Amino acid sequence: MSSRFTTRAVMLALGFSTTLVGTALAQEKVLRIGMTAADIPRTHGQPDQGFEGNRFTGIPMYDGLTNWDLSSADKASVVIPGLATEWSVDAGDKTKWVFKLRPGVKFQDGSAFDAAAVVWNVEKVLNKEAAHFAADQVGVTVSRMPTLKSAKAIDPLTVELTTSEPDAFLPINLTNLYMASPTHWAAKLAAVPASVTDAAERSKQAWAAFSADPSGTGPFKGVRLVPRERFEMVANKAYWDPKRVPKVDRVVLLPLPEANARTAALLSGQVDWIEAPAPDAVPQIKQRGFSIYTNAQPHVWPWQLSFAEGSVWLDKKVRHAANLCVNREELKTLLGGLMEVPKGTVPPGHPWWGNPKFEIKYDLEAAKKLMTEAGFSASKPAKVKVLTSASGSGQMQPLPMNEFMQQALKDCYFDVALEVGEWNAVFTNWREGAKHANARGANATNVTYAAMDPFFAMVRFVSTKTFPPVSNNWGYFGNDEFDKLIADARTSFDGTARDAALAKLHARIVEEAPFVWVAHDVGPRAMSAKVKGVVQPKSWFIDIAPMSME
Template sequence: MLRRLLIILCLGLSSMMCLAVDLRVALDADPISLDPHEQLSEGGIQYSHAVFDPLVRWRQDGTFEPRLATSWEVQDERTLRLHLRQDVRFHSGNPLTAEDVLFTIERLKSSIDFKALFNVVQNVDKIDDYTVDIHTNHAYPLLLNILAYVFVIDKTFYEGRSEIVKFGQTFASTNVSGSGPFTVHDRVVGQRLTLIRNPDYWDTQSVGNVEQLELLPIRSDSTRLAALLTGDVDVISPVAPIDIARVQRTPNVKLLALTGTRIVMLQMNQARREEFQDIRVRRAMNLAVNQALIVEKILRGYGEPAGQLSSSAFWGHVSDLVPQSDLEQARELMKEAGYQDGFRVTMMAPNNRYMSDERVALAAAAMLAKINIQVDLKTFPKAQYFQFFDQQAADIMMLGWQSDTFDSNNIYEFVLACRDADTGMGAYNAGRVCDRKLDDAIMFANQEMDVAQRVALLRGIEMRAVDQAWVIPLYWQPIIWASKQHVDLESVVNFLNFPYWGDLHVNAP
């Protein structure tokens, strides 16, 4: 429910009156930690944009907007110079300087989840208190893309207690000093995260008027929607496909639906199951799963059936690679492989992370049963599920991947590359795929500056992934929010599903 806090005189706006408001947002889960570098996840990045600031951030048109970095210029093919804002203070009161940027990037290079993004950075040099040079190991076409994930932290506040432990209890997981538009006021894990407007925020041009932002995890789709319709909350996400029509016909409530590029897939662990090492079995499983039916019946048409990992927005997308559901051919391949009688496998999926994820997992299990693969399925809340995911605790795991760099190669290096704890490559490769030639192609694509040659490399990787049936692509998930009519979500939710809450202006109801 939107609650009027007070009417204040807006200095600098011709003495016009403006409304400072509270905003209550119901999401399917809360961030696992207050540490912006602990987990590379949608919820974590959404939180980070509220409490921290990146060096640059994506505009809605796909270009980059200066944030803590005011400008940048290329020094040579391996060096980018950044100029930093000189008027930023962390929530602790400490000023932001180049030392904080060096400290942050070095920390990101040690993060299990982020190191694969940042291992391309060789080192960062301090030129002066507000200028840094970022040196890469090789020419890299996506350097600005990864700088959108450099949420700078307060070196003075964190130094000596900056350990990153995924799903662990550390100083950084429970204590915060960011520079963002909100400060952390209160957190009760699993119940609420309350943020208060930062009175000393550097971005005085922001039109945002949210004074208090309360993030509430509500796992149940129906309960989340009921909270919006009864006025208990102002914004919800996601909206279940079955509820979309109801939202659209409800007065004073509006739907925001954007095309998404997150690919939801099933990964088959070849290290756990010998059967999955047989390409005929993997191809049979791909043919047995009917992606179009899942999108039509479960997602109610919201989503796009996937026959590959790269969405049409990415250079790696190959238009000829479409879903190929064929039950008879799948059964024939199982027979050729000597598994006509099938086998039993375990499968795990989240039940509050992706759109209708539990129902999709149940549908996929039923489809695999038609080729005599019996699936013992267990589903878990997001926070618990990803601990099992990291342990590769089942034969088949569900994963949804949003390319962090808005580029195909980000999917390949996290999901298909051989797992390497030192570099972070393959960090989300629960299928235990390992193809050294593929790794070489991923590496070459990360160095190729010629657009045509890079596109050819990326499409070659995509075609090999589909030919080898390393994963079962399911669908590309749309971005769907619902809100009260006077909440201007359209202006702050971008194509990566990262709302910039600090810039949200809520009109009077």
Template sequence: MDVRRREFLALTGLAASAVALGGCATPGAAAAPDGSLRAAFGQPVTDLDPYNAGTAVDEASLIVKRLVFDTLVRYEGGRLAPGLATSWRRTDDTTWVFDLRPGVRFHDGSPLTARDVVACVERTKAVKSAQTALWATVKSARADGDHRVTFVTDGPMGTLPVNLTLLFIVPARRVADPAQKRRPVGSGPFRVTGFTPSTNVELARFDGYWGGPAGLPGISMPFIAETSSAITALRNGDVDLLWPVPSDQLREVRGRRGVRVQTVPSWTYYLTWFNCGRKPFTDPRVRRAMWQALDMEEIVGKLFGAGAEQMRAPIPSTVFGHAEQAPYQHDPGAARAALRAAGLGDGFETTMMWFDATGPLARELAQSMISAWARIGVKVRPQSIEKAQWLQRLNSLDWDMELQTNTVTTGDAAFTLGRLYTSKANRMGYRNPGLDAVLAEAGQAAEPERREELYGRACKTIWDDAVGIFPAALTTAYGLRTGLTGFTPAANNQPDLSTVRRNP
């Protein structure tokens, strides 16, 4: 590690954190090689195991996993493209066949075969996580030789290729290995050389990668908790890439010497879920009243400006399956009347949890909503907590309301609507058999027009039932040093950093 890098880590507190968390650091950890890309994302990486229940769809972890592991199918330019699978086809309503790329090797030198894929499918199905609903219809997977995998589904499943963009492949013998949390083995363009949870990830180029060597010798990913410190590091050249840059701080980046900004309408959005299984949010009248209390146009406009758009559905407008809905009108009088009708004329007290690093201006967004709710007699106690605690409480339904950003990682409504809002998933205590039927049919349909129609119906149900409040879809701003080439901003906040290079 060069002197400048050591100084930077010390200044941002990362070196101190690494010492403090020494018991969690990877034994024998090594920094990324000299000349590596220094990339800072706005959330900490807490775990690298692709089958960890708590981080199965965690955005920060997915960024690293896409660099370390491969998937059968991946996105390129917003379209599904071959990954480890060179081709795939549905031979009948319940059977899919995927032909694998020959000659692929894992970081430890062992060959990747169909048996590894089958083991990963079985592990994914066995671990109950936020991905579970995506794989419920997969009945079995079998290896037909070394380079062919056949999936059998319990009924038609048109979303299998999309879902496979989230199935990370590791050696079969390592699917349940605890070492995968800290020093995982994959077949991606980079291998892990060091990892301290919530502090930094160090990657080195894997020269045996089937797709050819990455553009830079490695990637170093420090977590810098304070956005202002991260922006200073970018402007000083201590980091090469920073995202997302909050809209209210873009002026600190745009036009600065040696720095440029690239933006993309993202698949990332803010949501506030109600725990619909916990009173008083079991009553949809209460949930709608909470939404009517908010002047969402003013809140989103003042906080985010051009950095976000007010949502008109429970998924962003750039996502397949979006169907625009009529916005809830700001009407505090109607909100108070609805609370009286629900037997809460004197208001009530409740809580809302979030973690600050969930997204730009999270605390400010929370405070704006809490202030508006106070004006209709609802006292909301704020609970700003650490990400690991937030994840644990979220997954165990130990909350009244929660605020978070969510990313439709695949760009398809199946990932969010089909995964989160079924009764079986029970992600927010909401149960609606009619919605279950619509989402099940949408997951089975192969025709895009039919899928779009069904997800449109699901959008309306979720919106009308006020399962949550959906304030804003974000525009992601990436700040990068002008010497970088080959970078493409990603709508899902998970850019392919293997293509990045430096000007000589």
């Protein structure tokens, strides 16, 4: 990459001013991050932009009742107490849970966190009659915890949550419900002009003001938002967990959706950290003294297939053929080794593996044979249209990866067309479904997903209760058999029994192949040697709070 390109790409992409690099921030310890997102994830407490939003504007500024343990690079991340110190399901009615709240926690505006605040945050996405109902927060919340029905304060530090059916996954799913300050939001509502009389519009304007000046309970507080350009957070030195009181003074988030621009920004010293560096630049990045952090993650890069009427994927032979037609080791070489080869949603040896009878591997002849049996040939290929993005949360290197798939599947009588959309639009269509106009006629979609918990890894893709727009069963896959397997897992409140039920579910998913499993992400990120205290966990997320800057 030329120095002329480096300078121009960085300055145009970052919009850096002399104010940013001058004396105003010179005395602060500032960590600058180049994200893959094309825009700043929402900052009001329920981020968009996929899980990159949770990583950069969720976890740093907010807490859930439960949080992810991101403190180890060696052990799988597990759910730990967050704003709740303990929880239990009612022995007589397994739709009711009691959560005991952490005492003494304050929102960043100084107001107290209590049971009333929990009820308020549940109602912001479930109660359409609430003054603070936020329609734009529903999709990224309710689809991730679809059984949560209501919340009730028992006393100031005890809250009861009710689900629509027994759901052992609830404590895991609650990591996605971030607690925003009701008091701070009320102040923003009071500032909305009296001339705005429509309740929904008043709520919308209050949330917009809250986004520019957010208040959660997290280790960082948002202080400056410039949409599509930058977001700045400063340390919350009064954070309730001493282990996560920030060591840096300020974090600057910059949307840099193009891999070469991100890499140029890092090499020229304009940022300290980039997500998903350009694979062919990794040797240069290392030679220049930067660190590359990777770790096998429960994160899948797939094609999710449509089972709508007329879809070529309705034939299991075609689905199996596509999974057998991809030389994933070649793809791994193309990506500079920055991926793992999948055998399913989870790897062999995982408690949910289940020994599926269909093996995902590269077998070109077997793939061709299946396609011939399905009625396809070189002169009569199977027409496939894949909806993808040019960048985005967890998408790795979507264009070169999809172009690799396009060429690989041609050898097995597939004619693949790529429909490239903006990441957030593709992600939104993930809930709208394959039958929606925004799918643009695609019969497969390329949206990556985290496989950290049962609902995210499997349930939302194969349950008939998660058809669009409820959750992410984009392709309308599922039947009574899968619903029964899910019910067995969801109603197993003992961990061993639950794992056994999930293993049966995973085996059947692999055997029926509603996905083409292409890669497991390793979360590559490149950082300046000045960034210290980095823990790259076995998780899609990472914790900024313990990091420091030389």
